[in-house]
Amino acid sequence: MHVPFLIIGGGLSGLAAALRFARFLPDVLILEKHSRVGGLNSYYYRNNRLFETGLHAITNYAPAKTKNAPLNRLLRQLKIKRNELDLHQQIESEVRFLNQEALRFSNDFSLLDAEIAAKFPTSYNRFRQLLQQIEDYDPFRPAPFISAKKILHETLGDKLLVDMLLCPLMYYGSSLENDMDFGQFVIMFRAIFLEGMFRPGGTIKDLLDLLLNHYRDYGGKIRTKAAVSHILYSGKKVIGVELTNGEEIRCDYLLSTIGSEETFALLDKPSPLESLPRLGFVETIFELSPETSLEHSENRTIIFYNSSKTFSYQQPQSLVDFDSGVICMPQNFQDLPPSPFKEVRTTHLASYDQWYNLHDNQSSYNSAKDDTALASREVAEKILGNFAENIVYRDTFTPLTIERFTAKKQGAIYGNPVKIKDGDIGYDNLFLAGTDQGFLGIVGSMLSGVSIVNQHILSRL
């Protein structure tokens, strides 16, 4: 079998890349290892209910009139109308450093601006300078690593404010321990604080179905349960792939969305990239009965919290670091229809190695998951009020779960800390898109797929 354009991975970057290409030529095939698309942002069923694996909120909210905003550019490139998505904006979110300070923010930047003016009055003018730096900076121009932490300390001169600004941006988009490249900081600051967060009206399944339906309407093809075991090549030219069942598929162009090291492994080559620690996370979903009242958070969409003196964003020595994390209430978006259940989702940094040590002892692994859920619930209850008695279902994912279902090395959601921004990994017709190209999250990974297709593939046809 031969196809002009082949894509490994049916996550959001692969789907977006495929849809972009199919608008011009239908000869594209996605190979997805699992029975379902979505990758890190997919869904599963329990008790006849659909659960989302990843969706807290989509960053980069933009009103229709801001034509150049990333979200609107993405929709145009994919020829999807805004009203097909049924966008619901966040109500209000918060960065809360327990016993220290709290900053509220929403999709209206003036809220965060006023919070900083009121709570950090001596740093407010410096914060306005930082905003100017963010506006002036082009994060897409190739540049060596610049420490965002260093720039923030120099500009703001207030450690608490620096940590409070970094906490949400790191949790929603940093693959690096305890720092970010300033370019990535600018991208995430714009995505979360200047633009804001939303979610589609339905579930992630509706979003994935929408993408798949458009793709299939253009004639694009997808095969699920089709895991690639080798990339076939001669010199610098890729010839095709071999699947785990031995089948060969030849292609003119190949796009891999599975990660850089994972792609080198399919080429039977060691990764030439520097090896830095990867960040693992645990996530717990608490499904609550509909009458649950979360007394301290009725209108909060997401709370990024930190309870220790210094905010630390690194792989913990223990299984999980409960000192900081994310608490999301997916029902708290504007004008969402009432859902039959409420949900609280919690995320914390976790150690892949520590979880891996338990992998061949199912009962220890399960009890570590139970302990994690309990500790995470206790942390969340301190902030939200008690909800233990209202829990009707609970599930916890560890870095091992994420690795098992997405083949992402060490279950590291944000992939390799070393990014390949131009998607070029040294082959004439093989490119990398998705997490390891450097755009993170849902909008980021989709834009990554689209931009690699535009830059490297459509331009050559």
Ligand SMILES: Cc1cc2nc3c(=O)[nH]c(=O)nc-3n(C[C@H](O)[C@H](O)[C@H](O)COP(=O)(O)OP(=O)(O)OC[C@H]3O[C@@H](n4cnc5c(N)ncnc54)[C@H](O)[C@@H]3O)c2cc1C
């Ligand atoms: C718990 C959690 C919460 C999250 N919350 C949010 C959020 O609220 N907002 C947000 O914007 N982002 C969130 N994210 C991040 C977001 O999901 C990802 O950044 C994005 O989905 C990455 O997409 P991708 O296509 O780059 O990679 P992936 O989703 O990893 O896609 C790669 C695909 O390749 C497939 N694959 C791997 N190996 C092979 C092979 N050998 N052959 C064939 N197929 C293969 C995998 O099965 C997978 O489907 C979250 C992620 C997680 C896990």
